[in-house]
Amino acid sequence: MKSRFFTLIKPALLGLMLFFYSVVGNGQSRIVCIGNSITQGNQNTYSYRYFLWKKLLDIDADFKFVGSLNQNNNGNPEWPAYAGKTFDSAHEGRWGWSTKQALYGHEDNKEEGTLDQWLQGYVPDIVLLHFGTNDMFRNHSIPATLDNLREIIAKVRGRNARAVILLAQLIPANPETVGPQQAENIVNLNKEIPALAAELNTADSPVVLVDQHSGFDPTPGKDTYDGVHPNASGEEKMAEKWLQVVRQFVKIKSVTQTGKDILTETGMLLYPTVASQQQITIELQDLTPNELLRLEIYSKEGKLLQQLNEKVNQTGTFTKRLQLSNKYASGIYFMRIVSADRVQTREFIIAQ
Incomplete structure (x- = not known):
């Protein structure tokens, strides 16, 4: 199959063209969310994962979240049940971590392991990757952060050579909260993400760009509660942007009254x-x-x-x-x- 079919699709363009691509396995689509605190959430926030979970249930997706963690930072909120189901809270979001720490371990939390170790517990089909914010806050170089993202994707592919990678441009940070240079670092990293997605995109394992930056207001009280971390409004916005791409790859259970399950096949x-x-x-x-x-x-x-x-x-x-x-x-x-x-x-x- 020619790689030209795997175009980099922003949510605004999804209505123009859709590539129907299979996820590996005969069961549910296994979705892993990889990132830092923005992915993990804390005891007072649901995280975008919860809102995405609800949206996937609404379209009758056949999926499960996978990951080595089931906890938000400092404990879980009381996630409301939805459609008669309990929230599937598995993920790979780690509060305060950089891309390098995910690859090689956190110097102060060696017991939490590395991405290689986390991936031993499951095989992901669809990967939501929103990672690099802490790198930018710490003024890590953009080339080094891009290299780490390359390596993260390589390790995922080592576990599943046909994984679908949804690579996000990061949500913005409020300059008055994190400092103007740190906020600008995120903008500059985001400028390089489309080229990285194009570079890593393959016929077997598409890399799809997801613009989480546009339309997100990091002002405290708008889409964040502190200038960095999404509040319910921000989590909802992130979930909707993820959904518009995830729905093109996730399995759905069945078409009512057709008598057959729908199998996602390649090509x-x-x-x-x-x-x-x-x-x-x-x-x-x-x-x-x-x-x-x-x-x-x-x-x-x-x-x-x-x-x-x-x-x-x-x-x-x-x-x-x-x-x-x-x-x-x-x-x-x-x-x-x-x-x-x-x-x-x-x-x-x-x-x-």
Whole structure:
């Protein structure tokens, strides 16, 4: 599969194109959040992880959070149950840690181990990486921090060569709280993150840029409670930005009434994912030459609306430009493609 399919997608562009990519394993998508205090939260804050967890439940995602920690800093808040479920609090956020400390251990907390050791307890499918804020507060060099981020991603890939990496540009810090130089350091590091994502992006393990910086106000009382750490408003904003990318990779449980679980398989490209009475294009790779396919379009309620029988070409690829008819009202739909050994699916939206 050509790497050009793995474009770096900011949330604002997700409506233009979606690459449908599999996560490894037959069970749930395993999501790990790696970072520092912004990821961990404390006893008085839920963390963005909680808000993201709720949003993933809302879209019927089949997932679990993984990580070696289950605690916020200094203890856990009382996370409210949601949709009859208890918050899955596993993560890899460590209060006050730098990227170097995650790789080589904290000089004052050697017993907490390193990323290599943490990863021995699970295999991540999707990685949310928001890391480097403390490096910038301590005036660590940007090239060294970028090297550490490279190494973190390499270690994740050592555990799962097909992991999806969501690499964040960091939320800003309030200059009056941390100092103007430290706040500017974050801005300057963020300028280098897109190039790092492009450099590390591969066909097997895409690296997707997530802009957590734009639209976030670090003023105490706005999106932070102290100029650095997100309050509920900031956590909600972060969760929504994560969601807009995570939802493109996470498994979903099923389409109601279709009778089959949806399996995420590799090699499906569907675009645009927001259409207005126009054609959509479906491209498939790595199929059995000349095999038969069944294309199905479902409403979000699970009603089969359209079915087509198609055939893969002799090279094992398939392209179909499908003209949407006027019978499709505005809303969410699912394209499902069934072959002899797999079921592939992805949602798209019609917006009139």
